[in-house]
Amino acid sequence: MSRIADVFKNGKAFIPFVTCGDPDLETTGKIVSAMAENGADLIELGIPFSDPIAEGPIIQEANMRALSGGVTTDEIFDFVRRIRKKVSIPMAFMTYSNIVFSYGPEKFIAACSRTGIGGLILADLPYEEKDEFEPLCKKYGIDLISLIAPTSENRIAVIAKEASGFVYIVSSLGVTGVRSEINADIGAMVKLVREYTDVPCAVGFGISSPEQAKKMAGLADGVIVGSAIVKLVAKYGRDSAPYVGEYVRNIKENIR
């Protein structure tokens, strides 16, 4: 079993997201430490992409801020190498296929393995295209995370059967962002996934408040929060780490 699956062994997992290099990698480093110190179980590190088609305005803007700061994939790997000396928390990358493809899939996935990145979430890589990277992920022991959406319906079985690490349950139609209500029947989706796999389920997209997190944690094995954290980074910039830490602690306490 990979380190990512271990994340879910001690109760409900909290998985916060941050875009690397927003506004610079030094800040990202402080944020990652604050997340780890305040109870995060797995950290999702976003590698910025110029045209992130699954993101709402909040994370789109974070990508733009990071890229205008000039951050590159090489610098992000160096950053992970450095931060690994300070934190032992499991980490996964969240990005888009072209970032991995253009770097050279094997070079990228081998570097993940060397730097202690346990999982890879690619927002534009559905089940049908996973052969693009999955054989390499298996070779290097990286979990290529499968996503399931409210529209997946009959696809859930085939996707779940081959899932590894965790299953990322997309809570809502549309792109990432902060939502006041989550209407999809998450409970039913999780139930269906569990018919086909023992791999844990984490719910993301749209979750921001502790109440929402608590509710979603009740239905699944973990909760992913992105936009709500990125909003704090947008607001407080280089000083955002303590605010993110406080937010992470609050969510973690609510889903315990």
Added chain:
Amino acid sequence: MPESKGRFGIHGGQYIPETLMNAVIELEGAYNNYKNDPGFNAELNTLLNEYAGRPSRLYYARKMTEDLGGAKIYLKREDLNHTGAHKINNVLGQALLARKIGKTRLIAETGAGQHGVAAATAAALMDMECVVFMGEEDTKRQALNVYKMRLLGAEVIPVKTGTATLKDAVSEAMREWTTRIGDTHYCLGSVMGPHPFPTIVRDFQSVISKEIRQQIMEKEGRLPDAVIACVGGGSNAIGSFYHFIGDKSVRLIGCEAAGQGADTFETAATINTGKLGIFHGMKSYFCQNEYGQIAPVYSISAGLDYPGVGPEHAYLHDIGRAEYVPVTDDEAVDAFEYLSRTEGIIPAIEAAHALAYAIKIASEMDKDKIIVITVSGRGDKDCAAIARYRGENVSE
């Protein structure tokens, strides 16, 4: 085991968020169901003939031929279609298909505005709601088309993200589609995006080469030596090439927008300057930096100002069946003026890229050779911008 669909060699595929997968699967099923359905095809043909004005003319450009003194030049007049461009061919097909599967709302991206106008037109005709995403930069370059879309009852949403041009309009339309799938069809305007779009759009545009073939046989009793079309995403080009792909004697030439030059950063010549990548649902060639960030591209033509190219073109390039050549802003503007002056036809600035290359090669070809150039659209929409390019201030 997963099975990747819609491949042209190594290109194509379906690199999209899981949320959209069942929508493209539904679309593929519907298309396979209707593409050979006599009722559907009869309905589409009636629309193409009676409403869009097909078949479009294959016009012998006598003055241009004499002036250049080489190959015999024919113009495939897609500019004479209703709404003034080839875009209507695809839009009527997709709107009809969307209605058959119960969709009541069309969303579309547009660059120059031609596809947006065509989509808004089809939506008006078929009583569908229509929302068009257009880069804010392009809404300024093509203000008249924005007005036309609104006049036709569509909502135009200016896209401010990224470079605020065509690629951002595509991204935003995809995002909108993930938000609302149940009643909405994404009417993609070119032979790009995830499968089945490159195939569906090609099939609906292939009427162009089907007609060219028939018309040139009637007029000349033989196939042309070259077919030339402009390539952004590549829909009018693939439509012009398709029925000649098997005829090795016919050179297929796609003209990319080189902007300030294919050796500058101010270019949109994807096959000439880009590299293999994965973006907007497909594997193909893209203008991008060494880390895979999509490059901000540039062309005077809003319709060719796209950092990628359809996967079938990428494949035709790989196997050497089609040639892709860069044409600069300057060359295109010269050709825009040349055709206006010589034949009394004002071409779209997109099509002027194909004309520019034809002008270059025609004079070097023997007089018994035949070139067909697809005039993908008319140039009314470009007049003000070209005037400005020449330093004249014309208000629309």
